[in-house]
Amino acid sequence: MKDVRIAILLTCHNRREKTLFSLEALFKQVLGLENSLQVYLVDDGSSDRTQEAVQLNYPEVKVLQGDGNLFWNGGMRLAFSEALKTGHDYYLWLNDDTQLEPDALSNLLNTHYQLAEQGKPNSIVVGSTRDGVTGELTYGGVVRPNRWRRLAFKRVEPSKERQECETMNGNCVLIPHTVAEKVGNLDNAFTHGIGDYDYGLRARRLGCSVWIAPEYVGTCSRNLLRGGWEDTNLPLGARWKKVRQVKGLALKEWKIFASRYAGPFWYIYWLSPYIRLISSSAFKKLGFIPKQV
Numbered sequence: 001m002k003d004v005r006i007a008i009l010l011t012c013h014n015r016r017e018k019t020l021f022s023l024e025a026l027f028k029q030v031l032g033l034e035n036s037l038q039v040y041l042v043d044d045g046s047s048d049r050t051q052e053a054v055q056l057n058y059p060e061v062k063v064l065q066g067d068g069n070l071f072w073n074g075g076m077r078l079a080f081s082e083a084l085k086t087g088h089d090y091y092l093w094l095n096d097d098t099q100l101e102p103d104a105l106s107n108l109l110n111t112h113y114q115l116a117e118q119g120k121p122n123s124i125v126v127g128s129t130r131d132g133v134t135g136e137l138t139y140g141g142v143v144r145p146n147r148w149r150r151l152a153f154k155r156v157e158p159s160k161e162r163q164e165c166e167t168m169n170g171n172c173v174l175i176p177h178t179v180a181e182k183v184g185n186l187d188n189a190f191t192h193g194i195g196d197y198d199y200g201l202r203a204r205r206l207g208c209s210v211w212i213a214p215e216y217v218g219t220c221s222r223n224l225l226r227g228g229w230e231d232t233n234l235p236l237g238a239r240w241k242k243v244r245q246v247k248g249l250a251l252k253e254w255k256i257f258a259s260r261y262a263g264p265f266w267y268i269y270w271l272s273p274y275i276r277l278i279s280s281s282a283f284k285k286l287g288f289i290p291k292q293v
Helices: 016-026 050-057 071-086 104-117 177-183 195-205 236-243 251-261 266-285
Strands: 004-012 035-044 062-066 090-094 123-130 137-139 141-143 163-165 172-176 209-219
Touching: 004 016, 004 071, 004 104, 016 035, 016 050, 035 050, 035 071, 050 062, 062 071, 071 090, 071 195, 090 104, 090 177, 104 123, 104 172, 104 209, 141 163, 141 209, 172 177, 172 209, 177 195, 195 209, 195 251, 236 266, 251 266
Parallel strands: 004 035, 004 090, 035 062, 123 209
Antiparallel strands: 090 172, 123 137, 123 172, 163 209
């Protein structure tokens, strides 16, 4: 078998210990000798000496510098762009707070090999993660269960068999070079979130498919809603400020996503999260919504 070159793409910001734990699990992957890894890590302006710690413990990692304003999508775009210059057989998106199981990468690769043998080489393979304490599904492949709710996605529990889905969270995603050549990089229209969903949906429009690998491939905790724009305990002004931020649901970026994937009445889907925000805050003030705990 020919050598299989795999580019691992990560971005981080001030999460030194989580980043090191993620890299430790990555380098413990059980792989055949025909597989070679090249890690591209974007350190987006960390002030906690992440770069120094990574270079000390994992000198083989190629560290790229950001200015602190790249966020997830921008950081991953930079890592992806650098890896594409060299050319690899596969590109693995990996969140820096995701800890892989020892057989995770083998699972993803074997899933793609099977799909390719069945005439589906242009397939993205998604790894599902669960909470390290509760064991509940946290990130993975998603579908739209209701045709009338065009932008309402639901995560799909992994099973013993691979499953097709519509798009995915970007925590652990294997992209073969044939897909990368068709779809290209993440879209710079997005800064933090949404870019992963957009990539999977764009890939499907170009004739590719998205599949969930069997079983869980690692652990990753969910980002809590508390303190964010969806937290109804916060006053309306605070929620409105947060929803318009990069890590919220920025108006312009959500508008682009809605116009691409919500059909002819996309503007209704675009505005609906903001209407729900305002109405839920109003109902909360009137006492119709119980306090979140």
